[in-house]
Amino acid sequence: MSELVETTFRCGDGEALMTYVYGESSPAEHTAIAAHVARCVACADEIAAFGSTREQLAAWTPPFQSLGFQITRRDGLTAETEPAATPPAPAAILRPAAWWTRPLPAWAQMAAAVAIFGSGLAIGMARTAVPAAGEAVAVAPEAAAPVAPPASATASMVTREELARVEQRLKGEIAQVRTAAPAAEPTAAMMQRVNQLIAASEGRQQQELEFRTAQMVRDFSNRRQIDLANIEQRFGATTVKVLGNQRDINSLAQRVAYPASSPYVP
């Protein structure tokens, strides 16, 4: 890239001013602009105004959104099972953060409230719907009669003895398995794999921590700028009020000192 380096600066050259403001001008260009700015009030003011505008731009931060996107596979294959040099399978979806971590929209909250209220109302109505005395007398004999279990239910019922037998059998099998397979010592490969996983997890957490810290620092700085601006503004308003009060007091003092000249004295 061979770009002609200008050694003179034309007043009002916006492009050259941008390279100067953002520090991307060549040394010769920088010197030329700096020399011009030193004697041109208009350009100096413009550069100062750009600096102020850029400071204000720093206050614009995007609102927090829970992101946490992840690529997941529908086929359930893990990466290790796929052959090398195979392009990623197209059957992939981008899963956003879990829905319960995201704020519910207003309509969903309203719908949930209506559903809870409706179900409560229905339960309450069912409980308060006491049958008439005649109906109760008519129904009572049938309800009091012992209900015989259906034949299929009787056949499938499990007795206490059967449960005890199953429990004994399971205990025996578990004990057998325990004696047959003593706890295996972790192999070196397994330990290495575990260490790798721990290192990867720590790395991810470290990255996330660094990012969050940087974001907090940035947010704190922006918040501070906004608060300072608000304080300055409120201080100005208070000063105006104090000056107004002072003016009123002076006016009253004048009227007290010179009652004859006051138009309010009859």
Place this chain on the structure above:
Amino acid sequence: MTWTDEELVARSQRGDVDSFNQLILRWERPIYALAYRVIGREEEARDVCQEAFLRAFRGLPGFKGQAKFSSWLYRITLNLCRDWIRRQRRAPVSQLPEDMDVLEMAAARGPVESIEDLVSRRELSAVVAEAMALLPEEQRTAIVLKEYHGMTFQEIADLQGCPLSTVKTRLYQGLSVLRRQLERNGQLQAEMVKRV
């Protein structure tokens, strides 16, 4: 161990989904911030962010590494933002030609809100967002890439597909409009203070 983007891309191209998820974790905040600042809406920016990563994942086999992964991702995101803005009929941002003076147009339209309304949401962030929304998309994107993502003029020119001088002009015009708009807001607030 921290992998570089290039290493994670290579592993992703060999089918390691976890590596790509690490890339997502690394880049989702900047990409979301870029989308939000360009299109100006939270939920839509989130959608654009998700779609950008999905397209990047699907396009991995075709990514040969001529550019940085982040530049490639930024390009995908900006294309999606541009598509979204084109589709948007009632866009929150003005689609103005670059030679039109936004302030003159706003003055001709008259004040759209009272000073009290303006003061009620006087937080600087909201004021800046409003001023940015007045800019044409190209100027806004150039400013966002420069101010919030620290790109060089050349990188912005590559992303926007325009000459270097055009980037500088867009930045100059955009910053000039922002400067006047922010000064105007400051004057309104000063007037309000005088009236108290």
